[in-house]
Amino acid sequence: MLNTSQVKPRVCILRTDGTNCDQETAYAFNKTGGESHLVHVNQLRSGAEKLSDYQILAVPGGFSYGDDIHSGKVLSVELASFLNDQLRRFVDDGKLVLGICNGFQVLVRTGLLPWGELGTIQATLMENDSGHFECRWTNLLVEQNNCVFTQGMAGTVIQYQVAHGEGKFYTDEVTLEKIEQSGQVVFRYASTTSGQATQDYPQNPNGSLHAIAGICDKTGRVLGLMPHPERFVETFHHPNWRRVQLGEPHGLPLFRNAVAYAAQTGAGC
Numbered sequence: 001m002l003n004t005s006q007v008k009p010r011v012c013i014l015r016t017d018g019t020n021c022d023q024e025t026a027y028a029f030n031k032t033g034g035e036s037h038l039v040h041v042n043q044l045r046s047g048a049e050k051l052s053d054y055q056i057l058a059v060p061g062g063f064s065y066g067d068d069i070h071s072g073k074v075l076s077v078e079l080a081s082f083l084n085d086q087l088r089r090f091v092d093d094g095k096l097v098l099g100i101c102n103g104f105q106v107l108v109r110t111g112l113l114p115w116g117e118l119g120t121i122q123a124t125l126m127e128n129d130s131g132h133f134e135c136r137w138t139n140l141l142v143e144q145n146n147c148v149f150t151q152g153m154a155g156t157v158i159q160y161q162v163a164h165g166e167g168k169f170y171t172d173e174v175t176l177e178k179i180e181q182s183g184q185v186v187f188r189y190a191s192t193t194s195g196q197a198t199q200d201y202p203q204n205p206n207g208s209l210h211a212i213a214g215i216c217d218k219t220g221r222v223l224g225l226m227p228h229p230e231r232f233v234e235t236f237h238h239p240n241w242r243r244v245q246l247g248e249p250h251g252l253p254l255f256r257n258a259v260a261y262a263a264q265t266g267a268g269c
């Protein structure tokens, strides 16, 4: 019989021109028991690689295609037009998708977030209210919901770094209300003093509506977030690691949950 504890879930780290957080994302998944493979989008387009050979798809951060048109736009068009069927099947098969920063922008621009409808774009990540790139550590309140990636983390305030120019989560009022009602908000920027969601700059680094830093789809298996969990998977990644007891690096549970879920469900390959 197959011992799932010995099978390392295969993680497709999707890269293309301008991706720059692929190695760190691969490192985070490997550290938590996954087997990461860096896959160029052209390898998927040519058929040299197939999404069906993987259990987790991660779209990492960076400046894909130089953020031309809009951050993440060109890669999202590539995914939605050339890899639509593969991607649809991947999600329908119960597998996991994670989009970090530029990856979140890509997932939103494909339509996979918030409603899982490829080609139907219902939200956006706009230019930060500050009008410039924000690179800083942020406090994040983790919401209680069915998100696979954050099980066991709800109610905690964690710290991840943000680094983006277009991170303001924005949508129309009706969509925002539906996202809230269906419990799809996963992370909110939080105040350093109260730990509650905040619109105040710089704790909320971009002016996101409802302080939204990350959302998942209704299944809880597709997650996108602007902050970078892969930048805090070693204690020394945090600038205050010698002064403050922060416990386990805050990015680790997110990757560990994903790998454990993929190993347990044995989805696909």
Ligand SMILES: NC(=O)CC[C@H](N)C(=O)O
Binding pocket: 060, 061, 062, 063, 064, 067, 071, 100, 101, 102, 103, 163, 164, 165, 166, 167
């Ligand atoms: N770190 C990143 O992924 C950057 C995201 C994107 N290029 C932006 O600046 O908005």
